[in-house]
Amino acid sequence: MLKIEIFSDSKTTTRTIKGKDGKADRSLQEQEAYAYLGGKFPTQMKLSIEEGQEPYVAGIYTVHSSSFIVNNFGGLELKRFGMLIEPVELEL
Template identity: 70%
Template structure:
């Protein structure tokens, strides 16, 4: 299971503006830093997109929510490009 960790220092939303292309309006991107425990000794910094009006995720350990996956046109499992969610991970004692 993929472990995603948010530290207390990262309980904040970073906002940036992506300029519009081909006449489209600019887009506001809201992100929160998190760390994915993929492989190796240290976790890897990643960005979680946060929806407008959604508070930042609290410090803790999470995993990817099942609603964040889709089956693509080729029948393979993949993560959604937008609308990914995480949920608290219950750690074994």
């Protein structure tokens, strides 16, 4: 299981991508999180937040199964856009 942690002081930022060929600019909102990839320390990452979506609250999450696809070669991949995470229920 991939563990993703969001801290209470997690920052959210808005990034604007300039439109090409007469298309309108797009704004993307991102939230700071940390992924535990097996090293000594977690790796900082950014989670995309959909328009109108509240930022994720502090806690431990994992990638939701709907965020994966099977590619044209039969391999498993993480979707490029629309990744969802879900809270992990900690065992006591």
